[in-house]
Amino acid sequence: MALSDRPSRQSLIPSFLYSSPSSTRTLPIKKMLQSSSTFDAVSSSPKTFVIPAPSEPSKKIELYSPAFYAACTFGGILSCGLTHMTVTPLDLVKCNMQIDPAKYKSISSGFGILLKEQGVRGFFRGWVPTLLGYSAQGACKFGFYEFFKKYYTDIAGPEYAAKYKTLIYLAGSASAEVIADVALCPFEAVKVRVQTQPGFARGLADGLPKFVKSEGTLGLYKGIVPLWGRQIPYTMMKFASFETIVEMIYKYAVPAPKDQCSKSLQLGISFAGGYVAGVFCAIVSHPADNLVSFLNNAKGATVGDAVKKLGLWGLFTRGLPLRIVMIGTLTGAQWGIYDAFKVFVGLPTTGGVAPAAPTPSASELANA
DSSP: OOGGGOTTOOOSSOGGGTSOHHHHHHHHHHHHHHHTHHHHHHSSSOOOOOOOOTTSOSSOOOTTSHHHHHHHHHHHHHHHHHHHHHTHHHHHHHHHHHHOTTTOOSHHHHHHHHHHHHTGGGGGTTHHHHHHHHHHHHHHHHHHHHHHHHHHHHHHHHHHHHHTHHHHHHHHHHHHHHHHHHHHHHHHHHHHHHHHSTTSOSSHHHHHHHHHHHHOGGGGGTTHHHHHHHHHHHHHHHHHHHHHHHHHIIIIIOSSOGGGSOHHHHHHHHHHHHHHHHHHHHHHHHHHHHHHHHHHHSTTOOHHHHHHHHHHHHHHHTTHHHHHHHHHHHHHHHHHHHHHHHHHTTOOOSOOSOOOOOOOOHHHHHHO
């Protein structure tokens, strides 16, 4: 139903959050113009009076231009690198629960054991490979997602792009993640070894040479297949569910079009949609996450060894509650940071407007 057909609809969201910014800026400008009307009447030549909006960038980035993809890539670096580094303590406990469940029986006991054995500094062990690895992954994930989404949309054409938009989200995110995990895998291998084997290394600088000496250069990619198994379903769920959830929020919960909502409201919707999407991501990708941790911790281990030791039930559930909290918060924060950066450089936030199906022309209707 069109918005104009439901004027009596009441919203729980304050009206100033979605009122058009143009309406608030036009009034003072009109007053200034009216106050100067006497001067203009006396003046011998007409004058042009222009006041640019202070929040409007002087030069907008053109969508799907090289500058657009560069901005999305840098936004991905910020969103993934910073958020994953921040939750390093949670990730550290999760990895140890997956590797040594007899010692790390619960989240609370895991934090207690790490605090007792390694002190407060121990909670951030492995933060450097985490920051660098997930920054590289985020750059490829978000940058290539925007590229492949446009690429597959152009291949499908306007009609099929509108009809099968979810498939385009899934295909674009899967394609981007294949590339992103190649960048992440070496850092992830060192991170897991540093976090789960005390005394192996202090961080990336000494851990990477030790890992290569022990496993060889190809050993850095020993976990690439399980990593794809974890990250590709995760990313497909992350992007497709986010796009769908945000579109539904604007369609059913917000009483105004997206372009009339304030930037703060749009960013709030991005965080909310990202958090819900993150819960789905954690559930879908958790078995592969257990495999990645197991394989990177044990030299020469295989997938069969992991299944035999963890069991099918443990493969799906061990460390899952903590990962749901971690990934939900992580994904919500990532979308919030990513869209905040896009707004900062003058780009619209992600999602919210479904691609419109093309309207048939008069000649096409006549031939039908």
